[in-house]
Amino acid sequence: MTDPDEARRALESIRDARTSVLQRLENIHWGYDLAYGAVIALLVGGQGLPQPFSILTVPIALGGLAVMVRWWRAKTGIWVSGYTPRRPRWVAFGLAAILITLMLGNLYASRILHLWWAPLAAGGAAFVLGIVFGRWWMRVYRKELLETGA
Amino acid sequence: MSVAPVYDPVIHATGRLQVCAVLAGVDEAEFAMVRDTVGVSDSVLSKHLKALEDAGYLKVRKAPLDGRSRTWAALTEAGRRAFAGHVAELTRLASLTAP
Numbered sequence: 203m204t205d206p207d208e209a210r211r212a213l214e215s216i217r218d219a220r221t222s223v224l225q226r227l228e229n230i231h232w233g234y235d236l237a238y239g240a241v242i243a244l245l246v247g248g249q250g251l252p253q254p255f256s257i258l259t260v261p262i263a264l265g266g267l268a269v270m271v272r273w274w275r276a277k278t279g280i281w282v283s284g285y286t287p288r289r290p291r292w293v294a295f296g297l298a299a300i301l302i303t304l305m306l307g308n309l310y311a312s313r314i315l316h317l318w319w320a321p322l323a324a325g326g327a328a329f330v331l332g333i334v335f336g337r338w339w340m341r342v343y344r345k346e347l348l349e350t351g352a
Numbered sequence: 353m354s355v356a357p358v359y360d361p362v363i364h365a366t367g368r369l370q371v372c373a374v375l376a377g378v379d380e381a382e383f384a385m386v387r388d389t390v391g392v393s394d395s396v397l398s399k400h401l402k403a404l405e406d407a408g409y410l411k412v413r414k415a416p417l418d419g420r421s422r423t424w425a426a427l428t429e430a431g432r433r434a435f436a437g438h439v440a441e442l443t444r445l446a447s448l449t450a451p
Contacts, residue, residue, distance in 0.1 A: 209445035212369055216439065219373040222389040276417055279385025280378045281424075287377075347377045 220347045226278050227340070234270070235333045241266045242332035246305050247325020250312030282343070290342040297335040304328055357441035360434050362407045367392055368400045372427065372435045375410070380426035382417075401425055409434055 241263050248259025275281050284294035304324050311320035363372050370390045374381055387397045404410035409431030414421050427435065 204445065206445050206448045209442040212364065212442050213439070213446055215370055216373040216442075219370040219389055220377055223374055223377060226385070272417075275382070279382035281380050282378045286379050 217348065223280065224344055224347060226280070227344075230274075230277065234274070235336055237266070237270055238336050239329040239332040241270065242301065243325040243329035246301055246308060246328035247321045249305050250308040250321035250324060284339060287343055287346055289346045290339045293335055293339040293342055297331065297339075300331060301328060304331075355433070355436040355440045357444045358434070358437035359441045360438040362403060362409065363435055363438045365400075365403070367396065368404060369438075371397070371400050371404065371425075372409070372431065372438075375425060375427045376432055376435045380413075380424045383423040383425065386425060404431065407431075407434075 244259050244266070245263040248263065249256055251259065271281075285291045304327060308320050308324035311317045311324075363369055367390055371386060374386055374389050383394075383397065383401075387394060390397065390400075392400070401410060401412060404427075405412060409428055410425055411428055412423060412425050415424055416422070
């Protein structure tokens with residue numbers, strides 16, 4: 203193939219397909235963001251709770267995450283891991299690094315300093331960060347999908 | 353990382369380019385979603401998927417969802433590389449006499 207016009211039409215058809223994919227993601231209810239924030243909050247904040255609650259929060263949070271993944275797949279017909287797309291993965295890595303720091307800070311503040319409010323503060327911060335980074339990830343993903351062919 | 357522009361006739365065929373465009377942007381996609389996005393019938397999409405699978409560009413798996421078995425398709429690493437190379441070639445060609 204050597205026709206520039208045909209190449210342009212082909213690139214346009216790629217953008218059309220990608221736009222269709224993105225339109226499916228437009229219909230995701232905002233409740234999904236809240237649920238994601240709640241799961242992250244439970245995972246991070248729960249680590250500062252007394253036993254056995256700190257251990258119990260892990261399977262509950264991971265179970266919630268599994269339900270969310272299942273719902274997402276059924277609703278959109280696609281699956282995208284946060285760490286797969288090139289540029290958005292750095293948002294996911296950034297969130298993971300902050301959450302690990304927050305989790306360790308929560309453990310230190312609650313177990314060593316005995317600050318009763320540490321799990322609440324860490325959970326609250328994780329909730330907000332989960333929502334903010336989740337939306338940020340989606341914005342970067344949309345941009346990448348429309349800008350690049352691959 | 354830049355990709356070498358390489359024209360790929362397997363990917364460029366009508367319909368298959370859009371199938372690859374959808375799959376390259378996700379980890380995997382469900383059969384019905386791809387069919388609706390590309391706007392083809394079940395049998396036509398099956399042929400496209402088979403051609404891509406035969407080229408080693410695609411893998412298909414069955415998984416239950418809502419009590420029914422669904423078909424999920426994903427590009428292989430070779431498929432992602434081939435699609436990226438093909439898009440690079442299309443971009444190069446399109447820029448030759450850009451208005």
